[in-house]
């Protein structure tokens with residue numbers, strides 16, 4: 001087991017002028033954000049005319065100001081403001097959209113089972129009687145929904161669980177196959193085995209992009225993405241403060257070939273990373289990571305040794321069963 005203490009710079013990032021660092025970090029965040037985030041971002045709606053006296057209200061929070069005017073065939077709901085009479089078509093959120101697209105009850109749950117057991121796409125399509133286009137569409141929906149559920153679970157439970165100092169086990173894996181480089185990073189809480197994030201960058205000419213952009217963004221998002229519970233160790237929550245802290249703080253973390261939880265997840269993922277196209281890998285990472293954290297029994301047998309992270313945290317799994325099964 002190889003373990004390195006890195007007191008100053010995470011993963012030996014070179015010290016650079018802040019403006020360049022900021023640009024790199026933004027690029028990295030944009031790259032990592034465009035996958036699952038794109039599926040879960042809610043559209044912003046304008047529910048009122050500009051002169052409306054109650055224009056700060058919306059149907060979700062202030063239902064008393066609106067009248068429901070039925071539902072369209074695509075599943076969107078029409079809401080009318082009682083004051084200004086404006087009618088707005090609201091697309092269902094992800095959870096509902098999953099339901100509308102569902103032909104068979106429990107399909108999503110079955111899909112999830114098969115994905116994390118590393119069934120091939122062909123095999124899954126055959127068994128579930130869906131075509132590959134539908135498969136990839138559902139893959140994205142599933143990843144987006146699990147991401148949302150993970151965020152929610154973390155927001156609810158993490159403020160109590162995280163100690164003042166966040167310590168991470170990071171597994172870095174850089175592969176070179178025929179001049180095609182890819183990099184995977186998985187960060188885990190060594191105390192509980194909880195996986196915070198897994199990020200992947202495929203098909204790079206060189207790995208500079210990974211070191212300068214993806215890795216800093218990976219750490220940045222771990223600190224930031226689900227709010228207060230994760231950023232306690234950072235003085236102040238402004239971006240500049242975090243950037244300074246990222247550069248300077250002795251952030252205890254280890255890298256290794258065989259850290260326990262990262263190794264296990266990485267082993268589960270290996271067949272999928274071998275076979276999937278780069279552009280789908282972020283979705284797979286999200287799905288495997290969720291299952292690893294919250295429903296490890298789905299992974300089945302040999303992959304899991306020791307206490308499962310899901311049981312240590314004791315949340316998430318029940319939500320998963322309910323939300324996917326009610327479809």
Ligand SMILES: [Zn+2]
Pocket residue numbers: 047048049052053054055081082083084085086
């Ligand atoms: Zn109005």
